[in-house]
Structure formats: structure tokens, C-alpha cells
Amino acid sequence: MDFTSIFNGYALGLLGAGLAAALACSGSGLGTGYAGQAGAGLVSEDPSKFGKAMILQVIPGTQGLYGFVIWFLAFNKLVPGMSIAEGWQIFGACLPIGIGGLVSGAAQGKVAASSMNILAKKPDDWSKGMILCITVEFYAILSLLASFMMLNGITIG
Amino acid sequence: MAILKMKRLRLMLVRSRKEELLRELAKLGCVEFAEIEGELQESGLGDQVRRESSALTALRSKQMTLEHAVELLNQYAPAKSPLLSAKPEYSNEALLDSTGIETELAKAAEVAGLDERVRRISAEENRLRGTIESLKPWRDLDLPLEQDGTERTAVLMGTVSARIPLDQVKAAVEAASDEAELFPISEDKTAHYVLILAMRDAVPAVQECLRGFGFTASALSGLKGTPTACIAAAEESLEKLAAEKEETRAQIVDRAVYRDDLKLAADQVCAQVGLAEAEERLCGTDSVVMLEGWCPAENEAELARLFDRYDCAWETRDPTEEEYPEVPVKLKNNAVTNALNMVTNMYSLPAYNGVDPNPLMAPFFILFYGLMMADMGYGLLMIAAALVAMKKIKPREGTLSFCQLLLYAGISTFICGALTGGFFGDLPYQLVHMFHPESTWKGLPYLFNPLAEGGAQPVLYGAMVLGIIQLNTGMVVNFLKKKRRGDLAGAIFEEGSLWVILLGGILYLLPTLGILKIPAKIGLAVLIVGGLMLLFGAGRNAKGFGKVTAAIGCVYSTLTGWFGDVLSYSRIMALMLAGSVVGQVFNSIAAMPSAKGVTVPSFLIFLLIFLIGHALNFGLNLLGCFVHDLRLQCLEYFGKFYEDGGRPFDPLRLRTKYARTKES
Numbered sequence: 001m002d003f004t005s006i007f008n009g010y011a012l013g014l015l016g017a018g019l020a021a022a023l024a025c026s027g028s029g030l031g032t033g034y035a036g037q038a039g040a041g042l043v044s045e046d047p048s049k050f051g052k053a054m055i056l057q058v059i060p061g062t063q064g065l066y067g068f069v070i071w072f073l074a075f076n077k078l079v080p081g082m083s084i085a086e087g088w089q090i091f092g093a094c095l096p097i098g099i100g101g102l103v104s105g106a107a108q109g110k111v112a113a114s115s116m117n118i119l120a121k122k123p124d125d126w127s128k129g130m131i132l133c134i135t136v137e138f139y140a141i142l143s144l145l146a147s148f149m150m151l152n153g154i155t156i157g
Numbered sequence: 158m159a160i161l162k163m164k165r166l167r168l169m170l171v172r173s174r175k176e177e178l179l180r181e182l183a184k185l186g187c188v189e190f191a192e193i194e195g196e197l198q199e200s201g202l203g204d205q206v207r208r209e210s211s212a213l214t215a216l217r218s219k220q221m222t223l224e225h226a227v228e229l230l231n232q233y234a235p236a237k238s239p240l241l242s243a244k245p246e247y248s249n250e251a252l253l254d255s256t257g258i259e260t261e262l263a264k265a266a267e268v269a270g271l272d273e274r275v276r277r278i279s280a281e282e283n284r285l286r287g288t289i290e291s292l293k294p295w296r297d298l299d300l301p302l303e304q305d306g307t308e309r310t311a312v313l314m315g316t317v318s319a320r321i322p323l324d325q326v327k328a329a330v331e332a333a334s335d336e337a338e339l340f341p342i343s344e345d346k347t348a349h350y351v352l353i354l355a356m357r358d359a360v361p362a363v364q365e366c367l368r369g370f371g372f373t374a375s376a377l378s379g380l381k382g383t384p385t386a387c388i389a390a391a392e393e394s395l396e397k398l399a400a401e402k403e404e405t406r407a408q409i410v411d412r413a414v415y416r417d418d419l420k421l422a423a424d425q426v427c428a429q430v431g432l433a434e435a436e437e438r439l440c441g442t443d444s445v446v447m448l449e450g451w452c453p454a455e456n457e458a459e460l461a462r463l464f465d466r467y468d469c470a471w472e473t474r475d476p477t478e479e480e481y482p483e484v485p486v487k488l489k490n491n492a493v494t495n496a497l498n499m500v501t502n503m504y505s506l507p508a509y510n511g512v513d514p515n516p517l518m519a520p521f522f523i524l525f526y527g528l529m530m531a532d533m534g535y536g537l538l539m540i541a542a543a544l545v546a547m548k549k550i551k552p553r554e555g556t557l558s559f560c561q562l563l564l565y566a567g568i569s570t571f572i573c574g575a576l577t578g579g580f581f582g583d584l585p586y587q588l589v590h591m592f593h594p595e596s597t598w599k600g601l602p603y604l605f606n607p608l609a610e611g612g613a614q615p616v617l618y619g620a621m622v623l624g625i626i627q628l629n630t631g632m633v634v635n636f637l638k639k640k641r642r643g644d645l646a647g648a649i650f651e652e653g654s655l656w657v658i659l660l661g662g663i664l665y666l667l668p669t670l671g672i673l674k675i676p677a678k679i680g681l682a683v684l685i686v687g688g689l690m691l692l693f694g695a696g697r698n699a700k701g702f703g704k705v706t707a708a709i710g711c712v713y714s715t716l717t718g719w720f721g722d723v724l725s726y727s728r729i730m731a732l733m734l735a736g737s738v739v740g741q742v743f744n745s746i747a748a749m750p751s752a753k754g755v756t757v758p759s760f761l762i763f764l765l766i767f768l769i770g771h772a773l774n775f776g777l778n779l780l781g782c783f784v785h786d787l788r789l790q791c792l793e794y795f796g797k798f799y800e801d802g803g804r805p806f807d808p809l810r811l812r813t814k815y816a817r818t819k820e821s
Contacts, residue, residue: 058777059784061777069735069738131792133784134788141731142727148613149613
């Protein structure tokens with residue numbers, strides 16, 4: 001078996017696309033997990049706040065979605081037999097949302113979890129917690145845009 | 158569409174007509190009561206005038222009793238009402254009527270008493286279940302539990318950790334006292350349950366020996382008869398209690414018919430609470446009552462008629478500049494800008510001498526929302542949801558502005574969806590290709606689409622240009638505001654210099670990109686002029702070396718701030734992209750089983766995945782777009798001009814929780 005049959009552009013592209021989805025979804029998983037834990041504690045005290053707690057919980061869920069978007073776009077670009085260089089290009093373009101999504105998702109989850117406190121103690125001001133979460137979201141958006149613009153610039157074949 | 162002008166109101170009337178007037182004011186709902194005690198103290202009238210008292214505390218506790226009873230009824234017998242229904246309507250008179258409250262309070266106490274009984278029964282049940290649990294290991298023992306020995310022998314019952322071999326304990330016990338004997342009763346994962354017989358005088362020695370093995374005496378005191386008999390007795394009581402609990406519950410459920418009356422009574426008490434709260438803000442002598450407060454200038458004529466009817470002595474005046482922070486703020490809106498009330502209230506009301514942000518925000522908010530969501534299908538869903546909600550629950554105030562916002566955002570989403578060619582993602586394309594795989598149709602036509610070939614950059618730049626437009630609108634507002642306040646120099650150096658820089662940037666970029674045939678140097682020169690203006694403006698109010706640091710600080714924060722603000726609008730494109738791609742992915746997954754021809758099962762799978770996927774995407778986008786749009790308005794846009802800190806106008810009115818007042 002020669003080297004190129006196991007190390008080829010298509011595999012590299014798949015690896016990149018996979019990482020975009022996997023890392024970003026892990027970030028969202030962690031984030032919604034933190035927020036969900038805090039939310040469950042709050043709901044156990046006051047079940048009427050379920051709706052708002054759920055809204056706060058899904059806010060860190062967007063990173064996974066962004067990762068999924070890039071996965072889809074990258075996957076659509078892959079063709080079997082593409083060169084290793086092209087594979088690296090796809091791989092590189094997928095990295096921003098993968099890493100950015102992972103870290104920002106987890107960080108946003110912590111903000112969302114703390115915002116559950118606002119919801120518990122000052123229910124009228126809970127939307128401010130939402131705004132705090134969105135500050136973190138912006139960096140996931142920049143990661144998404146970076147990945148998207150790079151992918152957009154790559155032409156295969 | 159502005160911040161309503163408020164007037165300070167002062168009024169005196171004879172004590173005997175106080176309550177009547179308060180009721181009339183509550184019906185009108187346009188006077189907010191202010192604290193006046195302090196003023197009276199200063200004026201030296203303090204010793205003749207005292208604060209009015211009311212039964213506020215008692216009323217509040219009544220309100221809680223009634224609301225608690227309603228909650229209990231909802232808990233035991235959930236009301237079967239249609240999903241979307243309007244609250245019942247009552248006239249002002251019905252809500253101000255307090256004659257029926259006492260009977261309803263008795264009913265509420267009845268419900269609360271029954272609930273208390275249910276809870277006592279549950280506690281008793283838990284206790285019995287605990288007893289049964291603790292007796293289970295002793296089930297094989299046929300010794301009555303009250304038997305603690307004879308005259309000379311003692312019975313010890315308890316547990317030893319399961320990790321210690323029982324033989325070892327047995328040997329040790331027998332070594333401690335010749336006559337002592339250990340009988341194993343049962344064992345489980347954690348412990349051996351043992352019974353020890355010993356001579357009474359040898360008990361201390363045996364206990365000493367057992368302590369070494371971590372022996373814990375079982376607490377089964379107070380029980381009579383063998384463990385089996387005790388368990389049987391407890392189970393019998395449990396059955397009885399369960400029946401009693403069921404019966405009590407049924408009694409509560411029977412009282413569900415009280416619900417509507419209780420709700421009305423709760424709202425009636427709520428009205429009384431409102432009146433009492435207002436009353437506590439009044440001051441008066443033996444025969445005269447004084448009132449101070451705020452009322453919107455537009456209601457003055459209406460109030461004048463009322464005051465004359467009650468023979469009041471009254472006056473109104475415009476608030477002074479020093480009073481502005483205290484003046485309550487009420488926004489007057491039309492049907493479009495009212496929708497944005499929700500956003501303004503969520504953030505913070507404008508200061509009394511500030512600007513009403515709603516009309517300034519409405520076009521941007523609605524347009525941005527549409528661009529982010531950009532799907533005809535989702536737009537139609539939003540319009541339908543808003544219309545149905547408006548028809549069914551006949552919302553008012555906060556809920557009404559939410560529904561209106563949903564409607565306008567839905568219309569905008571539909572239009573933007575038409576421009577980007579989105580209908581539930583790429584549903585038409587998928588459907589056509591599912592049924593006619595050989596079709597060459599490329600999907601709905603579009604004006605701009607980030608997913609199309611070369612479509613990404615224009616959308617991204619477009620989003621930022623929209624941002625620049627919005628930010629500049631904010632700056633124009635701020636410019637005018639500063640000018641109105643006489644700070645023309647500040648307006649020119651702060652807003653003006655940025656416009657010069659912007660103009661310079663455009664004049665420099667256009668020829669560089671080859672769009673306009675003028676020398677790029679002109680743009681550069683304008684840029685430098687703007688920079689100098691900014692520098693001068695920043696250093697204008699500082700002295701000495703402070704001028705330099707102030708100038709550098711200002712240029713740095715202005716430029717990075719602007720850069721960040723404009724970049725922030727890229728989220729418009731990102732959300733547009735994310736929403737449409739996720740929709741498309743679900744469509745293509747749904748279409749996969751039909752790849753080799755559409756069959757009935759494959760089409761059903763298509764429908765299922767389509768519905769679930771789009772429900773998810775729709776829900777997430779609905780929320781996501783709202784929050785991101787909100788952020789653009791509240792952070793980027795408001796940052797340029799908005800002064801918040803207004804105190805919401807909170808007049809005496811008929812507040813209700815369950816019902817609402819009939820519109821007159």
C-alpha cells in the first residue's frame with residue numbers, strides 16, 4: 001500500500017469538515033450542558049421559569065449549528081481524488097469555527113449558567129443576561145465568517 | 158410618537174370625598190401619586206398634616222390567600238381552557254366592587270384547609286413508609302418489639318457493618334460474657350441485622366465489645382407486636398390514608414367551580430391594594446386631603462372635569478429642569494412604533510428630556526430581523542401566528558407589542574425571503590428534484606444569496622453598509638440633540654469630525670477601486686482634516702499634557718469602537734447563512750430516502766424529517782434573530798445617541814392578574 005492511498009486530499013478534507021462539526025458541537029454541548037445544569041436547579045425551585053431558563057440554555061447551542069453549516073459547505077466541496085494541497089486548504093478553512101466554536105460555546109455556557117442567577121433573583125432583568133451571552137456569541141460568528149469566507153475562496157479541481 | 162409631556166399636579170379636597178375620587182382616578186388611570194411628606198415637613202406644616210393610613214398589609218395578605226387558592230385549584234384540577242384564549246372582561250365597577258370578597262375569602266380558606274389536610278396525610282404516609290422500610294430486615298423475628306428482656310436478661314437489637322464477618326462478632330460477644338448469645342436475623346448489602354441476648358449485668362461488657370465492631374442499636378422504640386404484625390398494621394393505615402387523601406383531593410377538585418369567583422375576588426382585592434397604595438402616599442389634616450403627582454398633559458382637560466365635579470382645589474405646572482430625573486416617562490406610539498415598546502422596555506426607558514427611540518429603531522429592527530431570518534415560509538408562519546394570537550387573546554400592552562413585532566418582523570422576513578429565494582430552506586428545489594430527478598431547475602430566483610456563487614461578499618459588505626447607515630442615523634440624532642442643547646461645538650467636533658473621516662474614506666476608496674475618476678489624494682486630504690478635527694475636539698477641554706493623552710485616547714477608542722461596531726453587523730449575514738443552510742440540510746436529509754423514486758413511505762419520512770427539522774430551525778432562529786437584532790439596536794445603535802434612565806409612568810389604575818377591564 002502506498003502512502004497516497006491512505007494520506008490523500010479527500011481524507012484531509014473529511015478530517016477538516018468533521019472537526020468543524022465535532023469541535024463546534026462539543027463546545028455547544030458543553031455550553032448547553034453548563035446552562036442546563038444551572039437551569040434545572042432554578043426550575044426545581046420555580047417551575048414557572050422553565051420557558052426563560054430554556055431560552056438561556058439554547059443560546060450556547062448556536063456554535064454547534066455554525067459548525068454544522070461549515071461541515072455541510074465543506075463536505076459539498078469535497079471530491080474523491082482531490083490533491084493533498086486542496087485537502088489542506090479545506091482543513092485549514094474548517095479550523096476557525098471548530099476551535100472558535102469549541103471555546104466560545106463552553107465560555108458562553110458559563111455566562112448563560114450565571115445568567116440563570118439573574119433569572120432567579122431579578123426576573124425582570126433576565127433579558128440583560130441574554131445580552132451578556134450574545135457578547136460571547138459574536139466571536140463564534142466571526143469564526144463562522146472566517147471559515148465561510150475561506151471555504152468560499154477555495155476552488156477544487 | 159414622542160415622550161409625553163408630564164405635568165406636576167397638586168390637589169386638595171375634603172376628606173369625605175377622598176375614596177370616591179380615588180376610585181374615579183383609578184378608572185381613568187392617568188395620575189401617578191408622588192411622595193409629599195418631605196415637602197410638607199420642610200414647609201413647617203408637618204405637625205398639622207399626617208400621612209394617610211390604610212389597610213394595605215391586611216389587603217395584601219388577602220390577595221395572597223386568594224391567589225394561593227387559585228393556584229391550588231389549578232394544581233389539583235387544571236383548568237381546561239383552549240390554548241389561546243382571552244382573559245375574561247369585567248367592567249370597572251365590577252372590579253371596584255368589594256362586597257363579595259369576604260365570602261370568597263372563606264372559600265379560599267376552605268380550599269387551603271383541604272390542601273393542608275392532603276399535605277398532612279402525605280407526611281404521615283411518608284412516616285409510615287419509613288417505619289415499614291426499617292422493619293423489613295426484622296421480618297423474620299417473632300419476638301414482640303416492646304419486649305426488651307426479662308428480669309435478668311436483656312435483648313439488644315442492631316446492625317453491624319456487612320464487611321465484618323459475623324462469626325468474628327459472635328465469638329467476641331460470647332467471649333465477653335459466657336451467657337451472651339448472638340442471633341443473626343437477616344442481612345443485606347450494607348449490614349448484618351443481629352439480636353443479642355445477654356444477662357442484664359453483663360450488658361455493659363457486651364456493649365463495650367460490640368462498640369469495637371461499629372454496632373448500631375436499631376431505633377424501633379414505640380412499636381408494639383412482632384415486626385410482621387407492625388408492618389401489616391402500617392400497611393393497613395397506609396391504605397386508609399390513601400383513601401382519605403383521594404377523598405380530600407376529590408373534595409378540592411369539586412371546588413374547582415369556585416375558580417372564576419376566586420379569580421375575580423383576587424382581582425378585586427388587587428384593585429383595593431392599588432387604591433390603598435395610592436392612599437398611603439396622600440397626606441391630610443382632619444378635614445382636608447392633599448395629593449401630589451404626575452399626569453400627562455394631554456389628560457389634563459379630562460382630569461379638570463373630574464376635579465371640578467369633586468370640588469377640588471388643584472393646579473398643574475410644568476416640571477423644572479432639576480425635576481427631570483424624577484419625572485415619569487410614558488411613550489406615545491402609533492401602531493408601528495408600539496411594536497418596539499417591547500424592546501425599549503426590555504432595555505431601559507429614555508430619560509424625560511431624551512429621545513423616544515421607537516420610531517428611530519422601528520425600520521432598522523424590522524429590516525434586520527427580516528434579513529437575518531430571510532425565509533418566505535418562516536415569514537408566513539410568523540404572520541399567521543401573530544394574527545391568530547391577536548384575534549384569539551386580544552392582547553394589550555406588552556403582549557400586544559410582542560404580537561405586533563412578530564407580525565412586522567414576519568412581513569419583513571417574507572419579503573427578504575423572496576429576495577434571497579428561500580422558502581423553508583430550498584423546499585421547492587428539493588420537491589421538484591424529488592419528483593422529477595431529471596429536472597434542470599435551479600431553485601427559486603433570488604436577488605442576493607450568500608450561498609450562491611460569488612454571493613457571499615456582496616451580502617457581507619451590504620450588512621456592514623447597513624450598519625454604517627444605522628450608526629450614522631444614531632449620530633445625526635445625537636448631533637441634533639447636542640445642537641438643541643446649545644453644544645454645537647461638541648456636535649461638530651465629535652459627530653462632525655467622524656463624518657469628515659467617513660467622507661474622506663469614501664473619496665479615497667472609490668478611485669482606488671476604480672469606480673470614480675478623481676485623484677485619491679483628495680480623499681486622503683479629507684481624511685487627514687477629519688483626523689485633525691477629531692484630535693482637536695478631544696483635546697479641547699483638557700489642559701497641558703492632558704490634551705495629548707485625551708486626544709490619543711479619544712482617537713483610539715473612537716476608531717476601534719467604530720471598527721468593532723461596523724464589524725458587528727456582519728452577524729446579519731452570518732444568521733442569514735446559518736438559518737438557510739440548516740434548513741437546506743434538513744431538506745436534503747429528508748429527501749434522501751426518495752432518491753431512488755418517491756414512494757408513499759419515503760414521502761412520509763420526508764414529511765416527518767421536514768417537520769421536525771424546520772420546527773427546530775424555526776424555533777432557534779426566531780429566538781436567535783431576535784436576540785442578535787436586539788443587541789445591534791441596544792449596543793451599537795443606542796450607544797451612539799441614547800440616554801436611558803427614564804422611570805416608567807406608573808399611574809393609579811385598576812391592575813388585574815386574571816381578568817381585564819372592559820374597554821370603555
